[in-house]
Amino acid sequence: MEIENNNKLERAKKQVDAIKGFYIHLAVYIVINAFILVNVYIRTMYDGGNFWNLSTFFTLLFWGIGLAFHGAHVFNFNPFFGKKWEERQIQKYIEKDKREAEKFK
Secondary structure, three states, rough: OOOHHHHHHHHHHHHHHHHHHHHHHHHHHHHHHHHHHHHHHHHHHOOOOOOOHHHHHHHHHHHHHHHHHHHHOOOOOOOOHHHHHHHHHHHHHHHHHHHHHHHHO
């Protein structure tokens, strides 16, 4: 019983660390991208360039995609291969194994 409680505690600590890591990642994303956007805005004011240039938003976009995947992993969000899908696949293979075992009886 004590070993089971230790395993639960260890899993809970890992999950909390993962969530904390995601929030740190999010904070760094916000700070760095805010700095980049302010810097680009100031440069376009002085140089007369175009702020809405696509290259301005590359870091914001691609890092944001990575951040979204990080969040999906941490918070177990998977609309395509969720728990129900896993359970259906497991049932499918269990049934397949049963049918094959019956063939050899």
